[in-house]
Amino acid sequence: MSLGCISPLVSTMVGQKLPLRKPCIQHKPFTKVYRARRSVAQVPINMALIKDAEGITRRIGxxxxxxxxxxFLQSLSKSYDDPSYGGRAEKLIKEIKDMFNALHLNSSSADDLYQRLSMVDDVERLGIDRHFQNEIKENLDYVYRYWNDTHGIGCGRESSCVDLNTTxxxxxxxRLHRYGVSSGMLQQFKSKDGQIFYLDNQSNEEELRTILNLFRASLIAFPKEQALDDAKSFSIAYLKQDxxxxxxxxxxxxxxxxxxxxxxxxxxxxxxxxxIDIYGxxxxxxxxxxxxxxxxxxLDFNMIQSIQHRExxxxxxxWTESGLAKLxxxxxxxxxxxxxxxxxxxxxxxxxxxxGFAKMSSFVTCLDDIYDTYGTLDELKIFTEAIKRWDLASMEGLPEFMKLTFKAFDEGVRDMAQEAEKSQGRxxxxxxxxxWEVYIDAYFQEAKWLAMGYIPxxxxxxxxxxxxSGSRVVTLQPVLSLDVPISNDVLKEIDYPSRFNELLCLTLRxxxxxxxFKAEADRGEVVSCITCYMKDHPGxxxxxxxxxxNYFIDEKLKELNWEYLKIDxxxxxxxxxxxxxxxxxxLLYKERDGFSVSSIETKNLIMKTMIEPVPM
Structure with a gap:
């Protein structure tokens, strides 16, 4: 059975808009007033005004x-490129595959389902699952043969009772591997009052691991799966308390x-x-x-890191040769x-x-800073029209920073199209x-709102x-560069106007x-989903x-899960x-705008995952 067989579960949700207001919210009087327009005397906190060489006053962020x-980047080591590491990794991969393949001979019927699932979970969390795709499929096919959508599964194929942890x-x-499984079987694990999940004769450590797995499962929710919503609330409270x-x-x-x-x-x-640290x-x-x-x-982590250093x-x-470093x-x-x-x-x-993704995203940021702060409205009008002609000559009369940006941007889009042609054959x-033209028009619309002091x-x-948001344009060409031919008909199911693409863009925005929104308001960019909501709901x-x-995002992420995991x-x-x-x-927006302020969490994440190798 494919995942597509459970579509009735979400048929009433997919493709429908949620109401623009959550009924339970009680509105209060205003506590903050936003000014739509700002004069030179009202310089936002995190914005400065400068005069360029032509005497034009400009905003900077x-x-x-x-x-x-x-x-520093050119000095990064690529020591794990040495063939000896690759040779050792290949030997380990073969040995682990042999152990996977021996499972059917050595596993006990009392816990074989849990054992197989744990092995798959380990290789995926350790980041080495790409080496064992056949073994993973074989083991999940095995587990799925014993899956029951009403009861779940026990620890082993011959277990007389179901087990919450294994289930x-x-x-x-x-579900993440697109097997058709329903969350309804979780109902049986609730107590008689329907409030908590039933745990039978487990040690404290077993209980904690069970609730942790319940929590992890609750996050892969589709719309209107109340059992998973209940599991999430219960497991979060339980784990935080313990x-x-x-x-x-x-x-x-x-x-x-x-x-x-x-x-x-x-x-x-x-x-x-x-x-790796926890496992070790x-x-x-x-x-x-x-x-x-x-x-x-x-080994694999450090070998991949060497590739990242080269890239x-x-x-x-x-970045230096493109001229963008001059902006x-x-x-x-x-x-x-x-x-x-x-x-x-x-x-x-x-x-x-x-x-390619890094380049496309860099173009988006440079354009964002031009449209949101540095460019004047008159310049942006000409700039927008010139970009849509894809002709540097149309930039005549515009400032050098716009010409430089367009030149690098145009070359980057052309280069990515050449890479895509190698994979797509067209x-x-x-x-x-x-x-990109649709994206630029959207930017210009926001620039006009800002200039008019209009809150939509x-x-x-x-x-x-x-x-x-830029999600579509930074993703489109890199995805086309993958070694996967995608016809125009199929492309429409992941690109505009697909629901999948719409949800990606919407949740990003x-x-x-x-x-x-607070940092942007301090820079004079007062239009955001926050101010628009407050305009729609006076008081x-x-x-x-x-x-x-945040409630709206959570609901859309559930729908995105469905669009991602459904069979098509x-x-x-x-x-x-x-x-x-x-x-x-x-991840990068988890605490703050991790791009504008990348010197805190983002820098630490980069050091941890891309710069510092794992001790062997």
């Missing part, structure tokens, strides 16, 4: 400079990580780096299988954008995807350009914001706004708006990478 000096773990992994009293530091570290970096902010490289501290690594897994995970050096040289008013975040792509795309062969340049309705804002406060919008004719690789990029964005 006072962003911190590039954190990653080219000399929760199995549900999560099977966390201070846990003696086993490895379990506490695992719980802390999963509570902080939930499914939609947990990217593969961060999870692998974290789980457990006593189970005395087991020869687990010891080999750990050694391979460390960072290529990207840094491009002092713009955010220089090419390394942060590479981290975004590299955190979710590990395959060595997808270098073009990672570097010219996709016109298709990509049309996507939330619906009007989000309709434009889905485009101006919403998450970004909820984390950046509401920022807190009301945030409460509603879109190549899984293309969908996987587009969806994974949305998780990377959620």
């Amino acid at each position: 006072n962003h911190h400079p590039n954190l990653w000096d080219d000399d 929760a773990l199995g549900f999560r992994i099977l 966390l201070p009293n846990i003696n086993n530091t490895n379990i506490s570290k695992e719980i802390e990580f999963n509570l902080e970096y939930r499914w939609h902010t947990n990217v593969p490289r961060l999870e692998a780096r974290t789980y 501290d457990t006593t189970t690594t005395n087991n020869i299988f687990n010891s080999k897994l750990l050694e391979l995970a460390k 960072l050096q290529i990207l840094s040289r491009w 002092e008013f713009a955010r220089h975040r090419h390394v942060e954008y590479y981290f975004w792509a590299a955190g979710v795309c590990i395959e060595p062969k997808y270098s073009t995807f990672r570097i 010219d996709t340049l016109d298709y990509a350009r049309k996507a 309705s939330l619906e009007e804002y989000l309709e434009n914001g889905k485009v101006s 919403l998450r970004g706004d909820t984390k950046t 509401s406060t920022e807190e009301d708006a945030l409460e509603y919008l 004719n879109v190549p899984i690789t293309a969908k996987d990478h587009a969806y994974a990029l949305s998780k990377g964005l959620q």
